[in-house]
Each structure stands twice: as structure tokens, then as C-alpha cells.
Amino acid sequence: MGRSPCCSKVGLNRGAWTAAEDKILTDYINHHGEGKWRNLPKIAGLKRCGKSCRLRWLNYLRPDIKRGNISHDEEELIIRLHKLLGNRWSLIAGRLPGRTDNEIKNYWNTNLGKRVDHQPKPISTRRPSKKKASTGTPKSETQDKNASNLGRTKAVRCSKLLTSSQHPRAESIDSSTEPAQSVVHNSSDVPNPTGEEDKPTEFMPEIEMGEESLWDLLNSDFSDLGEFNHSNSNGVSPSSGGAIMSPKELLEDWTIRECLQPFVASSFHHYFSSVLESEEDWLAK
DNA sequence: AAAACTCCCAACCGCATCTGT
DNA sequence: TACAGATGCGGTTGGGAGTTT
Incomplete structure (x- = not known):
């Protein structure tokens, strides 16, 4: 595709992947695991750039696709x-x-x-670009041009279903108020509102919303989220990499869950309460 | 039958963010 | 703290398949 290469790709294959290349990449990752994309092509003997290998694996070759x-x-x-x-x-x-x-x-x-x-x-999430957009096409005009109100959060892949009893925070969720249910999330996807490794955060000071508001939000069609995001203007940048989850992100994360299982909204209520208690306990130490 | 057109999607790119030094 | 390299993400492109003329 007639573009200038993103990195030094002289002598590298481009375009559609062949079955042979797929096999080499799959075999390599099955044997060595994911990661080290930069070095992968060299070690595996592929004439592709690391980015291309990563994309091919994530979008096409992964077994759980x-x-x-x-x-x-x-x-x-x-x-x-x-x-x-x-x-x-x-x-x-x-x-x-x-x-x-x-x-x-x-x-x-x-x-x-x-x-x-x-x-x-929808709320635009396009990160502001310092550079002008590439050649405009009719398609690009459909992209949202509004300023971003949402921060970026680390995307986590949902690979399995957990029942509420399997939820790491299950003890904080009052099962007596819920029917048998599934909460969809990745096992590594449990929000850690206190930050990684118990790092103190701006979590508490940010919490100014009453639970009633949270409740309303959960039961709304999310139309209020924009306003909520605007209210988060204390300069705390949303985490990327899952380091720290602001209340906004926490809410977002849980709201997403509720999209999947609207009837477990009460889980959020109990979870959020327990989070507050945990944070208070930590601060009290 | 074949040219013109449309649509789909794999793959690419640039940029933001993370991580290590 | 600053920097560089690695990784991840969203926007865009273009080839090929499918459809219409």
C-alpha cells in the first residue's frame, strides 16, 4: 500500500500475510509467548516489522479469536x-x-x-493530534471531531466469565440481594481503586458524588456521563496501563459491566461502598 | 461478458503512553 | 528528571470480493 514505511522496513514484506508466515509467527509465539515484538521478527525469521507481527497475532492468529x-x-x-x-x-x-x-x-x-x-x-475519544490529519477522505468526515472528554483507560481483554462468587471482591457483594448471575470480566481486570500496590491516590478527594447520583447514572442511559466527566476537572490524568483508576474510570468500568448485566447494578452499589471503606482503612493506617 | 461501482476488512501509519535506564 | 525504545491504540488506506449497470 503506497505509503512511506513507519520504520526502517527496507527488505521487509508488506501486505497480506502468507500461510507460511502465519505458521512461523504462531509457532514462535506458542513456544516463546507474546511480547518483545521488536525482536520477534528477527529471532523468528520473519521479514516483517514487530508492529505487523503483533497486529497479525492480536487480530487474526490468537487462538481465542x-x-x-x-x-x-x-x-x-x-x-x-x-x-x-x-x-x-x-x-x-x-x-x-x-x-x-x-x-x-x-x-x-x-x-x-x-x-x-x-x-x-458519541463522546469523542480521539487524542488531540499535534499533526494535521492525513489526507481527508469522505470516510474521515464521519469521525467525531469533538474534543475529548474521556481519558484513555487501559483496554483489557475479556476472556472468560466469572460468576459473582468467583469475583475477587465477592465477599463485599451482598449475594442475598442478587439472583444467580454472571459478571463478565477478565480475571486481571478487577478494578483496583486504591492504585497498584496500595499506592495512595487522589481517589478519596475526588469522590464528591453521592451514591444516589451514581445510582441514577447506572440506571440512566449514560447520557449524563459527559457531565460527570466535565466535573472531573482536577487535572488528574486518567490512568493508562491500569495503574490508578480514578472514580470516573472506576465508574466507567463498572458501568460497562452493567451494560452486560443490567440486573446486577446492586453489585456496583456494594462494591463501591466496600472500596470506600478500604480506602478509608488504608488512610487510617 | 465486462466495465464500473460499492463494500468489507486486513494491514498500515502516526501518535500517545508506558517502561527502563 | 530526561530521554529513548517498546508497546498500544485509533484513524486511514487500498486490494479484492461482490454487486450493479
């Missing part, structure tokens, strides 16, 4: 999540087991985007 049509339920979820999160494809994909951000992005651009085009624009 679910291929095939997007189901109606998945479609509904994508629409709902997009309404909440905007074009944060990796975050959306993280809630759809086996789906990739690229797949969802493509699906949105080719199907859902047109269908919901007449609806209010």
Missing part, C-alpha cells in the same frame, strides 16, 4: 458501549470475548456507524 458474524446481542452491546465510550475500540473489544478492536471498529464503520449516524454523536 472468535470469527464469524457478530451476533445481535454483541451488536446491541457494541452500540451501547459506543454510546458510552465513543471510539475506544480496544475498550469495547475488551468486553466482547474473542472480538478484536479492529474487528469491532470495522464493523462499526461499515454497519453500525451508518445505522446510528442520525443519533447524537
Whole structure:
């Protein structure tokens, strides 16, 4: 594709991957695991750049990739999540087991985007670019040009279902108030509102919303989220890499869960309460 | 039958963020 | 603290398949 290479790619293959290349990459990762993408091609003997290898693996070769049509339920979820999160494809994909951000992005651009085009624009998540956008195309005009109100959060891939009893915080969730249910999340995806390794955070001072407000938000169609984001103007940058979750991110994360299982909204209520207690305990030490 | 057009999606790019030194 | 390299993400492109004329 006639573009200048992103890095020194002289002598590297470009374009569609061959079956042989796929096999080399798959074998290598099965043997050595993911990561070290930069060195992977050299070691594995692939004439591709590391970025290309990573993308090929994540979007196509991973064994847990679910291929095939997007189901109606998945479609509904994508629409709902997009309404909440905007074009944060990796975050959306993280809630759809086996789906990739690229797949969802493509699906949105080719199907859902047109269908919901007449609806209010989602909150834009495009990071401000210091450089002018590349050559404009009719397609690019459909991209949201609004300023970003949402910070970026680390996308986490949802790979399995946990029941509430398996939830690491299950003890803080009053099971007596809930029916048997599943909370969808990754095992490594448990929000850690206190920050990694018990690092003190700006968590407490940020909490000014009453639980009633949170409750209203959960039960709303997320139309209030923009205002909530505006209220988070204390300069605390949203975490990337999952280091620290601000209340906004925490709320966001849990709101996403509620998208999947609306009837477990009470979990959030109990969870959030326990988080507050934990934080208070830590500060009291 | 074939040219023109449209649509889909894999792959690419640039940039932001993370991580190590 | 500053810097460089690595990684991750979202926007965009273009080839090929499918459809229409």
C-alpha cells in the first residue's frame, strides 16, 4: 500500500500475510509467548516489522479469536458501549470475548456507524493530534471531531466469565440481594481503586458524588456521563496501563459491566461502598 | 461478458503512553 | 528528571470480493 514505511522496513514484506508466515509467527509465539515484538521478527525469521507481527497475532492468529458474524446481542452491546465510550475500540473489544478492536471498529464503520449516524454523536475519544490529519477522505468526515472528554483507560481483554462468587471482591457483594448471575470480566481486570500496590491516590478527594447520583447514572442511559466527566476537572490524568483508576474510570468500568448485566447494578452499589471503606482503612493506617 | 461501482476488512501509519535506564 | 525504545491504540488506506449497470 503506497505509503512511506513507519520504520526502517527496507527488505521487509508488506501486505497480506502468507500461510507460511502465519505458521512461523504462531509457532514462535506458542513456544516463546507474546511480547518483545521488536525482536520477534528477527529471532523468528520473519521479514516483517514487530508492529505487523503483533497486529497479525492480536487480530487474526490468537487462538481465542472468535470469527464469524457478530451476533445481535454483541451488536446491541457494541452500540451501547459506543454510546458510552465513543471510539475506544480496544475498550469495547475488551468486553466482547474473542472480538478484536479492529474487528469491532470495522464493523462499526461499515454497519453500525451508518445505522446510528442520525443519533447524537458519541463522546469523542480521539487524542488531540499535534499533526494535521492525513489526507481527508469522505470516510474521515464521519469521525467525531469533538474534543475529548474521556481519558484513555487501559483496554483489557475479556476472556472468560466469572460468576459473582468467583469475583475477587465477592465477599463485599451482598449475594442475598442478587439472583444467580454472571459478571463478565477478565480475571486481571478487577478494578483496583486504591492504585497498584496500595499506592495512595487522589481517589478519596475526588469522590464528591453521592451514591444516589451514581445510582441514577447506572440506571440512566449514560447520557449524563459527559457531565460527570466535565466535573472531573482536577487535572488528574486518567490512568493508562491500569495503574490508578480514578472514580470516573472506576465508574466507567463498572458501568460497562452493567451494560452486560443490567440486573446486577446492586453489585456496583456494594462494591463501591466496600472500596470506600478500604480506602478509608488504608488512610487510617 | 465486462466495465464500473460499492463494500468489507486486513494491514498500515502516526501518535500517545508506558517502561527502563 | 530526561530521554529513548517498546508497546498500544485509533484513524486511514487500498486490494479484492461482490454487486450493479
